[in-house]
Amino acid sequence: MRIRVVNPNTTRAMTGVIERGARAVVGPGTLLDAVTNEMGPVSIESHYDEALSVPGILAAIAAGERDGVDGYVLACFGDPGLDAARELAAGPVIGIAEAAMRAASHLGRGFSVVTTLGRTVGLAADLVERYGMQRFCRGIHSCELPVLALDSDPDARKIITAACLEARVADQPDAIVLGCAGMSEFSAQLSAELRIPVVDGVAAATLTVQSLLMMGLRKSGRGEYAAPPPKRYVGLLREFGR
Amino acid sequence: MRIRVVNPNTTRAMTGVIERGARAVVGPGTLLDAVTNEMGPVSIESHYDEALSVPGILAAIAAGERDGVDGYVLACFGDPGLDAARELAAGPVIGIAEAAMRAASHLGRGFSVVTTLGRTVGLAADLVERYGMQRFCRGIHSCELPVLALDSDPDARKIITAACLEARVADQPDAIVLGCAGMSEFSAQLSAELRIPVVDGVAAATLTVQSLLMMGLRKSGRGEYAAPPPKRYVGLLREFGR
Amino acid sequence: MRIRVVNPNTTRAMTGVIERGARAVVGPGTLLDAVTNEMGPVSIESHYDEALSVPGILAAIAAGERDGVDGYVLACFGDPGLDAARELAAGPVIGIAEAAMRAASHLGRGFSVVTTLGRTVGLAADLVERYGMQRFCRGIHSCELPVLALDSDPDARKIITAACLEARVADQPDAIVLGCAGMSEFSAQLSAELRIPVVDGVAAATLTVQSLLMMGLRKSGRGEYAAPPPKRYVGLLREFGR
Amino acid sequence: MRIRVVNPNTTRAMTGVIERGARAVVGPGTLLDAVTNEMGPVSIESHYDEALSVPGILAAIAAGERDGVDGYVLACFGDPGLDAARELAAGPVIGIAEAAMRAASHLGRGFSVVTTLGRTVGLAADLVERYGMQRFCRGIHSCELPVLALDSDPDARKIITAACLEARVADQPDAIVLGCAGMSEFSAQLSAELRIPVVDGVAAATLTVQSLLMMGLRKSGRGEYAAPPPKRYVGLLREFGR
C-alpha cells in the first residue's frame, strides 16, 4: 500500500515536518513518501497563492499515478485542487482540512479551528460548509502568524497556544483543529497542555487514506470524478494537455 | 490497542458476521473482540427496539471500561445510545452509520443508503442530519428484508443487489452505504458486481476507532460528554445507578 | 377524554409538581392523571440518565394503553423516548420541549430556553433542530441548578430568575421557555416579574394533547409510527418483548 | 375568554363554514364569534388578493380590541397580515396555516398540504419556511378548484379527495393539511375515508388561541410586536392612522 503526501507549497523544510507527522501514524504495511510541489508559492496565504499551487499539485498527482501510488494526502488546510486531483487519481485523495474536521466531529458536539492569517478564515469557512461541518464548527480563529513563521519564529508555539486558549474560552469546543499543515508537530504538546483533543490534519488524512485503501474503496470511475476528458492545452501549461 | 465491537441486538450469529467484518481490516497491533448485547430485542427494526437495546449496550460499555478496552464500535446502523456511550467511555465510541457515511463522503459528491425495512428510513434520515451529511446523501432506500432474514433468507443477497441497483439508477450516487451491520459480508461482492464503491459501516467504524486511537485522540472529559453524574437508580434498572 | 402525564424520572415529589401544572389548564371534560416512572434515575441530567429513563416510560405507555388512556404527555424537557412512545400509543404523545417551543413560536420572532445543567444544553439544541425551531430559538442558557435542587434549594427561584434575566439581555427574546418540568410552578410568577411571556412545557403539552384529541387527530397507524413489530426480547428486558 | 375568528375574504357564506369549524372544538368557557372582512376580494387566490385583504383584516382586529376580544384566528391559509395583526392585538393572533402545520408536525415525520389553485403553492411554501416546517412538509399539492367553488361545485369533495390521494401516494405523508379555510368542513370525512389524519387549520388555530389564553401567554409588548408607532395616514386609508 503506497501513500504519497503532497506538500502544496514549494518549501522543502515544511515537507519534512509534514512527512514526520504522517509517518508517525501509518501501519507497518504502508509505504509512505512525501513530495514538494515543484511550482508556485513558497507558502499559501491567499486565494491567489492557493490557485497557483494547483498546477504543481496536479503534476505531483500525475507523477504519482505513473509511480503506482495508491492514495494521496493534500497537506495544506485549504485542500487545494482536491476535486481536480480526484479526477486524476484512481485511488483516494484526501485533504487535511477534510480529514481533520471529520475526526474532530467524532470527539464531541463542536470544534474550533485555529489557523494562521485572518485573511484565510473565509477559505476555511468554505471548507466547513463543503464538508457539511457547520453543525460541528463553532469558530475559526487566526493567530496572525505567517505560514513560514511557524518554523522560524521562536515564539510560534506560544502564539498558537494563546490562540487555542482564546478559542477554548470563546467557543467551549470539544476539540481544536489545527488549520495549517505546518502546525502538525505541535498537536500532541498542545493537546496535553490544553487538556482538550487537538487534531492534526496530516495524521488524520494519512489514516483516512490508509483506511479507505484497507477497505478497498476507490471512486467509481464514472460521472463527475471520472478521468478528465483528453484535451489540447496551450501556452505555458501546454504540457498539462492529456 | 484494544477495540471492542458491540452488537446492539441479542442475536449471537449476527455478532459473528460483524466480528469477521471488523477483524478483516484492523492492523496487526490491534486486539479486537466482539460482544453481544445481553438484554433486549433479537433484532432492531423500530424506535421501540432501538430504545430498548440501549441499556444492554451501556452495560457492555461499562464492562469494557472495566476490561481496559480503548475504543468501541456500535454495530447497528441506528447508532443506538451513542451519546450515552460516549459519556461512559474514556476512549472513542463510533457508530457504523456515522463512520460509513463519512467514508462515503470521501468518495464523491453523493451517496445512497440501502437499508432493511422502510419503517427505519426516518431513523437513517435523522442520522444523516446529525452527522451533517445532507449534502452528500441523495436517497435512503429500503429492501424490505427483516434484519434476521439477511442471514436466513437464501435470496437475501439478490434482494439487496436489486435495491442497490434501484438506488444507483434513482440517485446516480458515487457510492452506496449499506444500512445494516448484517449486510457487512455482502459489501465486497456488491462493490465488484455493481462497479460502484459499497461501504460497510462495520469496517469503516473499526478503522475510525483505530485511527483515533493511533492519533491519541479522546474526548476532553469536560462538558456534555463528561462521565454521567453519580445518581440513584430504582426498579428493574437499579443496577445502572453509579 | 383521558390524558396521562408521565414523569420520566423516578422522583414522586416531582410528579406532584407536574400534575398540578397540567391539572391547572385542562378543560372540564378531561380526565387527567400523572404517573411516575418505575425504573431508572431519580433525575435526568445526562444522555446516560435519559437513555435509561426510556424503558420505564415505555412501560408506562404500555400500561396506559391497557387502561384506555387517550393521550400522553412526556414531562421531561429532553422528550425522552418520544418516537418509541408514539409507536406504542394509538393516540397522541407530546413532549414538553416540543410543546413549549411551539407555543413560544406563536408569541414572537424568537425565544430563549433556560435549562438546568450546562451539560444538557446540547440535548436541548438537538430538540430545537428536530422540531424545526432554529429560526425561533435565540439561545439556550443553563442555571447550573441540579434538577432535584429545584424543589429543595431555597434559592431555586432566585437562581432561575437570574438566568432568565441574563437570557433576556443576551438574546432580546419575545418569550422564555423553561427547560425543565420541575420549573413548571415558577412560570406564572416569572412571567409577571420579568414582563415577558414565560412558557411552561407541562401546561403547553397537556393542552396540545387535549387539542389533538378534540380534533380527533391521531397517527395514521402505517409506516414509521405503526406499532413495533412483535419480537422476542431476552435478558433483564425480556418482558418488553411483544 | 373571547375568541374572534376573522374571515379574510369578503364572502359571508364562507364565514359561516369557518365559524362552524371553530365552534365545534372550543371549550364551554369560551365565547366565540366570527366576522367577515368588510373590504377587499371575495376570495384570495393571488398575492394581489392577499395584499388587499389586509386592511380589512386590520380593521377587524382594531374593532376586536375595542370589543374586548382576547384572541384571534386568521382563517385564510396564507395567514395574511399576521405580523401587523400581532402588533395591533394585545392577545394572541394565530393563522390557520401556522396552526395546521404545527398540529400536523405532532402526528409523524411528514405531512402534505393540499391547496386550491396551483398559483398559491409558492405562498404556502413561504409559510412552511417561516414556521420552520421544511423538515415536516413533504409536498404542496393543488386541486385547481377556485376557493368559491369549494362551496358551489357539487364535485368539490370528490376533487379534493383525489388530490389528497395523489399527495398520499407521492409523499407517503403521516398527515394531510388542508390548505384553505373553505375546506374545513371536509376534514373529518376525508380523514375517515383516507385513513390518514387530515388537519383543518380553523379548528387547530382556534384551539391554539384557546390554549395560549388558558396559559395566560400573550406578547411581551416590547420590540418588533409592540403597538405600531402613532402616525399620520393619508388618502383613501387615512382612517388607519393611529
Place this chain on the structure above:
Amino acid sequence: MRIRVVNPNTTRAMTGVIERGARAVVGPGTLLDAVTNEMGPVSIESHYDEALSVPGILAAIAAGERDGVDGYVLACFGDPGLDAARELAAGPVIGIAEAAMRAASHLGRGFSVVTTLGRTVGLAADLVERYGMQRFCRGIHSCELPVLALDSDPDARKIITAACLEARVADQPDAIVLGCAGMSEFSAQLSAELRIPVVDGVAAATLTVQSLLMMGLRKSGRGEYAAPPPKRYVGLLREFGR
C-alpha cells in the same frame, strides 16, 4: 425605456431624495420618474405601516401599466408588496433591499445592514432569508432614527455614521447596506469616510431594472406571477377589483 420609482410612503419630500438617487445612475436612453404613494402612512416603521402602504403601491403600479412604464423600483427597504406588484406589472419590479443586498454580495464575503428603528430588524431579516442572502449578511444594526428624522434631524448623518462604524467593528463586513431609501443621499460620503463600500438600494434597484430591460428579460406570464385572476372587490377597496 421607461422606469418608474415608487416611494411607498406618502411623504413627497422623500420622493425627491429617492428620485435624485435614481436619476444619478441611469443611462442616457432611460426615461425615469418617481411617484409618491397616494394613500397610507407618511413613513413605514412597523408591519402595520408596511401592510397599509401596499394598496397605494399597487395603485401606482396599475397606473404605471396604463402609462406604458417598462419597469419599477419599490423604494422602501421592506420591499413592500413586491409579489403582488410583480403579478400586476408586465415588466420587472425590483425592491431596494433585494437589489442592495445582491450588489453587496458581489463586493466580498459579507455585509452589514444599517437600518432605522430596531423594531424593523426582524423585517430586514425576513428579506435576507427570502433573497438567499444569509451567507452574506453578518448583522443588521439599527440607529434608532425614525425615518422622517433622516431628513429633519441635523445629526442624522452623524448618527448613521456611528451605526456604520459600530457595524464595521462588530461584523468585519466587506460592505455596508443602507437599510432605508431615505439614507440614499448619504451613501457616497459614508463610503469615502468609512473606507468601505456603502450600498444604496435606490441606485442598485434602478440599475437592476435597467439591466433586466436591456437584456429583454421579463416574467414568463404563467404560474405564480401571472396577472391576478379577475375578481369582485367590496367596501373601501372595491375599486381594486379587476
Place this chain on the structure above:
Amino acid sequence: MRIRVVNPNTTRAMTGVIERGARAVVGPGTLLDAVTNEMGPVSIESHYDEALSVPGILAAIAAGERDGVDGYVLACFGDPGLDAARELAAGPVIGIAEAAMRAASHLGRGFSVVTTLGRTVGLAADLVERYGMQRFCRGIHSCELPVLALDSDPDARKIITAACLEARVADQPDAIVLGCAGMSEFSAQLSAELRIPVVDGVAAATLTVQSLLMMGLRKSGRGEYAAPPPKRYVGLLREFGR
C-alpha cells in the same frame, strides 16, 4: 469606464461569441474589450480543466490592472478563479454564473440551469450554494454537448432547445439560465421560442460590472480580498510571484 471580458478557455472563436454578447448590452460610455486566456485548455469540462484555466485568467487580470481596466467579467459558467481575481483587481470582477443566477432570481420564484456535459452539474451546484441561490434553483440539466460543439455542431441549437424544454417540464421554472458562455448567442431566440425568460450570463455579468462601476462600488481593500501578500514563486510559475 473600461470593462474587460476574459474568456477562460483558450479558443479565440469563442471569445468572439462572448464579446458580441457583452457588447450588445453595454451603455454608450463604456469601453469594452474581450481577451482570450493564453494558457490552458481549449475548453473547460472538468475540475482539472478549470483549475488549469486559472493561472492564465490571473495573468489576464494582472495585465488588465496594468492597462487601467475598471472591471472584469469571467466568461465561463464555473466562475473559475473568481476569489483570486478579486484579490488582484481593484475593481469588480463578476462571474457569469453569479450574474445569471442573480438576474434569474429577480424574475420569479425558481429557475432551471441548462449546461453542457453532465459531469459539470456538480460544479454548477457548488456555485448555486456559494451564491445563496438554493431556494431559487430548481434543477440543473445537461444537454451532453461538449463546449466546442456549441459552435461546430449544426444541431447545437436544437439540442439545447430540447434540454430547455425538458427543464421547463421537470422544474416548472420561471426562468432558464444558460450554463455556458458559448450558449450566449442562443438566448434571445430560445426566450422567444420557449416563451420563458432565458438568461445569458455574459450579458448579465457585463451589466452587473457596469452597474457596480456606475455606483462607484469597489472592494474595501482590507481583509480577505486585499491584494495577495508578496511572495516568492518557483518553477514554471515563478513569474506569478509578486
